[in-house]
Structure formats: C-alpha cells, structure tokens
Amino acid sequence: xxxxxxxxxxxxxxxxxxxxxxxxxxxxxxxxxxxxxxxxxxxxxxxxxxxxxxxxxxxxxxxxxxxxxxxxxxxxxxxxxxxxxxxxxxxxxxxxxxxxxxxxxxxxxxxxxxxxxxxxxxxxxxxxxxxxxxxxxxxxxxxxxxxxxxxxxxxxxxxxxxxxxxxxxxxxxxxxxxxxxxxxxxxxxxxxxxxxxxxxxxxxxxxxxxxxxxxxxxxxxxxxxxxxxxxxxxxxxxxxxxxxxxxxxxxxxxxxxxxxxxxxxxxxxxxxxxxxxxxxxxxxxxxxxxxxxxxxxxxxxxxxxxxxxxxxx
Amino acid sequence: xxxxxxxxxxxxxxxxxxxxxxxxxxxxxxxxxxxxxxxxxxxxxxxxxxxxxxxxxxxxxxxxxxxxxxxxxxxxxxxxxxxxxxxxxxxxxxxxxxxxxxxxxxxxxxxxxxxxxxxxxxxxxxxxxxxxxxxxxxxxxxxxxxxxxxxxxxxxxxxxxxxxxxxxxxxxxxxxxxxxxxxxxxxxxxxxxxxxxxxxxxxxxxxxxxxxxxxxxxxxxxxxxxxxxxxxxxxxxxxxxxxxxxxxxxxxxxxxxxxxxxxxxxxxxxxxxxxxxxxxxxxxxxxxxxxxxxxxxxxxx
Numbered sequence: 001x002x003x004x005x006x007x008x009x010x011x012x013x014x015x016x017x018x019x020x021x022x023x024x025x026x027x028x029x030x031x032x033x034x035x036x037x038x039x040x041x042x043x044x045x046x047x048x049x050x051x052x053x054x055x056x057x058x059x060x061x062x063x064x065x066x067x068x069x070x071x072x073x074x075x076x077x078x079x080x081x082x083x084x085x086x087x088x089x090x091x092x093x094x095x096x097x098x099x100x101x102x103x104x105x106x107x108x109x110x111x112x113x114x115x116x117x118x119x120x121x122x123x124x125x126x127x128x129x130x131x132x133x134x135x136x137x138x139x140x141x142x143x144x145x146x147x148x149x150x151x152x153x154x155x156x157x158x159x160x161x162x163x164x165x166x167x168x169x170x171x172x173x174x175x176x177x178x179x180x181x182x183x184x185x186x187x188x189x190x191x192x193x194x195x196x197x198x199x200x201x202x203x204x205x206x207x208x209x210x211x212x213x214x215x216x217x218x219x220x221x222x223x224x225x226x227x228x229x230x231x232x233x234x235x236x237x238x239x240x241x242x243x244x245x246x247x248x249x250x251x252x253x254x255x256x257x258x259x260x261x262x263x264x265x266x267x268x269x270x271x272x273x274x275x276x277x278x279x280x281x282x283x284x285x286x287x288x289x290x291x292x293x294x295x296x297x298x299x300x301x302x303x304x305x306x307x308x309x310x311x312x313x
Numbered sequence: 314x315x316x317x318x319x320x321x322x323x324x325x326x327x328x329x330x331x332x333x334x335x336x337x338x339x340x341x342x343x344x345x346x347x348x349x350x351x352x353x354x355x356x357x358x359x360x361x362x363x364x365x366x367x368x369x370x371x372x373x374x375x376x377x378x379x380x381x382x383x384x385x386x387x388x389x390x391x392x393x394x395x396x397x398x399x400x401x402x403x404x405x406x407x408x409x410x411x412x413x414x415x416x417x418x419x420x421x422x423x424x425x426x427x428x429x430x431x432x433x434x435x436x437x438x439x440x441x442x443x444x445x446x447x448x449x450x451x452x453x454x455x456x457x458x459x460x461x462x463x464x465x466x467x468x469x470x471x472x473x474x475x476x477x478x479x480x481x482x483x484x485x486x487x488x489x490x491x492x493x494x495x496x497x498x499x500x501x502x503x504x505x506x507x508x509x510x511x512x513x514x515x516x517x518x519x520x521x522x523x524x525x526x527x528x529x530x531x532x533x534x535x536x537x538x539x540x541x542x543x544x545x546x547x548x549x550x551x552x553x554x555x556x557x558x559x560x561x562x563x564x565x566x567x568x569x570x571x572x573x574x575x576x577x578x579x580x581x582x583x584x585x586x587x588x589x590x591x592x593x594x595x596x597x598x599x600x601x602x603x604x605x606x607x608x609x610x611x612x613x614x
C-alpha cells in the first residue's frame with residue numbers, strides 16, 4: 001500500500017463523513033441534468049426510428065411526454081399523497097432546465113448531444129450521477145411520507161419507490177400522450193431491476209428511520225444505498241447483468257408462489273390415476289407424465305399470452 | 314333533524330312507544346357494525362372475483378406475475394376507498410395506511426391463489442359458503458355506503474349529488490376501479506366497464522345512497538336512521554341472495570326498459586318513424602317497415 005498517500009485511510013468516520021457530504025450535495029443543476037438527459041433519451045429510444053420524424057411533427061406531445069418522464073417520481077408521489085399533481089411544474093428552474101435538455105436531445109444540430117450521450121463512457125458517468133440523484137429522491141420521499149404518516153411503513157415504502165422509480169408506472173400515461181398504448185408491457189407485470197432496487201432502498205430507509213432494526217448512522221446507510229445503486233448500474237451497463245435478483249426471486253416463487261403445492265397436487269393426481277389402474281407406477285412413467293403436463297401448461301400459457309395480445313390489438 | 318341529532322344513542326332518548334322497535338334496530342345495527350369491522354369475508358369475495366376474472370389463465374398468471382396479481386387484488390379490495398379518496402381529493406394511498414387491513418388482505422390473497430390443492434378457492438365455490446360470503450359482503454357494503462354518505466355530508470353539507478356519488482363510489486367502487494385493475498394485469502378492455510353496463514350492485518348502491526342522503530338532509534324522511542340502515546341491509550341481502558340462489562340478475566331491468574322506451578328516445582323515434590312513413594306514403598313511394606332508412610335514402614338521392 002506504499003503508493004497510497006499516508007493520510008488516505010478508509011475508516012468508519014471517513015465513510016460517515018463521505019455519506020454526509022453526499023447527502024448535502026445540491027441536486028439542482030448537475031444531478032438533475034443527468035436525470036433529465038436520461039429520461040429524454042428514454043423517450044427518444046422508446047419512439048424508436050420514428051423518433052426524429054415524431055419530434056418534428058408533434059413537438060408539444062414530445063415535450064409533454066419528456067416532462068412527464070422527467071418529473072414522473074414527483075407526479076406519482078403527489079398523486080398518491082393527494083397533493084396537487086401539477087405541483088412539480090411549480091418550480092420554473094427545473095422545468096426550464098428540463099425543457100432545455102429536451103430541446104438539446106431532440107433538436108441539437110447534427111444530433112450531436114444524442115450521439116454524445118450514446119457513447120459508453122459518457123453514458124456511464126451520466127448513469128452514475130443519476131443513481132446518486134435517485135438515492136437522494138428515495139430518501140427524500142421516505143422522510144416526507146414519514147412526516148405525513150409516521151405509523152404506516154407501507155405508505156413510506158410506496159412513496160419512496162414511486163419517487164425513485166415512478167417513471168415505470170408513469171410510462172403508460174406518457175405513451176398515451178405520444179398516442180401509443182401498450183398496456184401489456186408495463187412495469188407492474190415485469191418489474192425492472194431498478195424498481196426492485198428502489199423497493200429495497202426504501203425498505204432500508206424506512207427501517208433506518210424507525211431505528212429499531214438498522215442501527216447504523218443515516219449517513220452510512222445513505223452511502224451504502226448510493227454504492228448499491230451505482231454498483232448494479234455499472235454491472236448492468238458494462239457487464240450486461242440485467243437482473244441480479246432473479247435467482248433469488250425464482251427460488252422464492254418456486255417455493256412459496258405455488259411451486260411446491262402444484263408439484264404436490266400433480267403427484268397426488270398421478271398416484272390417483274395409478275391407483276385407478278390398480279398398479280404401482282414406475283418412476284419413469286410419473287416423470288414422463290409430468291413432462292407432458294409441463295408441455296401442456298406451456299402451450300396453454302403461450303396461448304393465453306397470444307390471446308391477451310390479440311385482445312389488446 | 315330530530316333523528317339525526319340523536320342518531321348514536323337513539324334508544325336511550327326515544328319515547329317508550331318506539332322503544333322496542335328502536336331496541337331491535339340498535340341491536341341489529343350493532344351486530345351489523347361488529348361484522349363490518351372484520352372484513353375477512355368481503356376481502357375474500359373481492360379476491361375471488363379477481364381470480365374469476367382471470368379465468369382459466371389464473372393459476373398460470375399468478376405464478377408468472379405475483380406482483381401484478383397482488384397489486385390488482387389490493388386495488389380491488391380497497392377499490393371503494395381508492396375511488397372515494399380520488400373523488401374527494403384525499404390521499405389515494407390512504408387505504409394502505411392501516412397495516413392490519415393490508416396484511417389481512419395479503420393473507421387472503423395468498424390463500425386464494427396459492428393454497429394447497431386450491432382448497433380455499435374450491436371451498437368458496439360451494440353454494441352455502443358462497444351465500445354466507447355474499448351476505449357478509451352485502452352487510453359491509455351497506456356500512457360503507459352509509460359511511461361514505463355521512464363523510465361526504467360532513468365535507469359538503471349542501472351538495473346532495475356529491476353525497477350520493479361518494480356513497481355509490483364507496484359501495485360499488487370496484488366496478489369502476491376494475492378497468493384500472495385490468496390494466497395492472499396487462500389487459501385493457503375499455504368496452505366492458507361498469508359505466509357502460511351498470512350492474513345491479515351499482516344501481517342498488519345508488520338507491521341506498523340517495524335514501525341515506527335524503528335522510529341526512531332531514532326534510533323528506535322522518536324514519537329513524539337505524540331503521541333505514543336495517544332496511545338497506547335487508548334490501549342488499551335479499552337481492553344478493555336472489556342473485557346467488559335463484560340467478561335473478563337484475564330486478565330493475567323491466568323498470569329500466571320501460572323508462573328507456575318512454576323517455577330515452579323511444580317515443581320520439583317512433584314518432585319520427587311514423588312521420589317519415591306518412592311522408593313516404595304521400596310521396597307515393599312504397600312504404601317499407603323501416604321508414605327512417607327509406608327517408609334517409611330519399612334525402613341522399
């Protein structure tokens with residue numbers, strides 16, 4: 001460790017200090033810029049190859065959907081808390097900044113800004129800045145909800161999640177503003193890793209706020225959450241890890257959400273059939289039957305998915 | 314006005330001649346309200362409705378999308394509160410405030426969708442159990458309607474329409490929220506919503522809310538509140554039992570059809586058809602049965 005300066009130590013105090021400083025950073029110009037950039041980018045990517053043509057033909061709808069996505073967390077949480085939904089539009093600076101970013105992303109000469117943001121190094125930097133802002137918003141949301149409903153943890157968690165990952169839910173409305181409607185693709189059906197991470201972070205903040213189970217200082221918790229977000233964002237961007245939680249989830253679903261009991265029911269059914277045939281089934285028979293049933297179920301589910309698609313078209 | 318003032322402890326203050334009836338009413342009311350405080354049955358009913366709505370794909374869907382399944386069940390369980398809060402501009406999230414309710418609803422949801430061998434779901438489909446659940450739910454519904462009307466009356470004492478609407482939303486909010494709930498499940502069927510084809514429950518809630526609002530305003534109904542409450546509960550339970558046991562889907566249908574035929578265009582359409590037919594006859598054109606169509610054709614020519 002000779003190459004490190006002597007006064008660089010990684011101890012508890014320093015971590016807490018760093019967390020405190022991270023918390024006191026003002027979000028307004030730079031961190032919000034990163035957020036707005038990524039949101040406008042997501043709107044443009046969602047529009048696909050028709051993005052440029054759409055922005056030329058329907059600038060207002062394009063602007064409105066960008067604003068909706070940029071302030072999605074605030075819109076959703078104020079809707080849930082029964083506050084004026086329009087209140088995020090109250091602060092001129094934010095709306096102006098978001099509008100400027102929107103203009104640059106969609107109408108900059110030679111698409112410079114869009115192409116720049118698409119470059120991996122720049123994208124990584126912006127994404128990490130955005131994760132810092134996300135952690136800030138979640139912490140803010142949880143503490144705000146805790147002031148309104150000090151006793152109800154579920155509300156605090158939900159408001160924290162909606163602040164941090166509201167864009168997934170607001171996306172349905174945003175698509176409607178752009179004139180497209182895809183109700184079978186939304187966040188509730190297939191929650192992204194960001195949403196799950198936001199759930200974890202807000203649970204952590206809520207527990208910490210009640211200070212019964214998490215006894216670490218707030219600054220340290222905050223730093224950990226920021227690190228968690230940044231780490232998994234980096235993993236997603238650089239290594240293509242889309243969902244680190246899916247193994248855990250699959251196990252839980254297999255055990256609790258019907259997997260075990262379905263297997264039991266299948267076993268009972270097959271033994272019943274065997275008893276009706278008045279002979280013991282061999283193991284191979286049971287296995288092959290189960291395989292057949294699995295195939296049938298897959299076919300059924302595929303048919304169901306197709307049916308719902310057709311309905312929605 | 315008299316009865317409203319003493320609503321809570323009515324049987325203590327009322328005259329002796331009304332004492333016995335009032336006692337009966339109050340006892341019934343207390344039983345009903347005791348039942349209403351334990352919302353296991355209504356919640357079970359709601360979640361079973363969600364599951365029925367999913368149809369054959371229910372078990373697969375609940376395995377593949379547990380979060381969406383849970384959220385849609387919760388939306389349906391607390392639909393009335395969501396809708397009423399949305400209408401009154403109160404926090405939409407407020408129903409999630411009470412932990413007991415949410416935990417209870419979650420437990421029931423889990424049992425209905427993931428119970429071993431589908432025991433709970435199959436049990437709830439047995440007729441006697443179904444009847445009991447339905448009756449419990451109707452009692453809870455009456456409680457909610459009355460609660461909604463009195464809440465709205467506190468906020469807007471002079472606007473009867475708001476009271477009726479909030480009462481109806483509290484009692485039959487699930488029909489309207491269903492569109493949203495289907496959206497959460499990734500299904501979008503705007504042509505099937507409650508407002509297009511109001512169910513009997515919605516109409517009954519509207520009637521009950523109207524009666525309660527009239528009683529609140531105090532000028533038109535001079536019957537004790539407890540009696541009205543009991544009558545409403547009886548009305549709900551009676552028609553629900555008729556629906557469950559005898560499959561009477563909509564007792565209002567004949568009245569409605571008559572009303573629509575008379576006032577909602579029926580008469581004027583007939584008159585205009587007759588006029589068109591007579592005009593055709595005068596013009597020497599062959600009259601056919603569909604006089605309107607031939608008139609339109611003539612215009613086009």
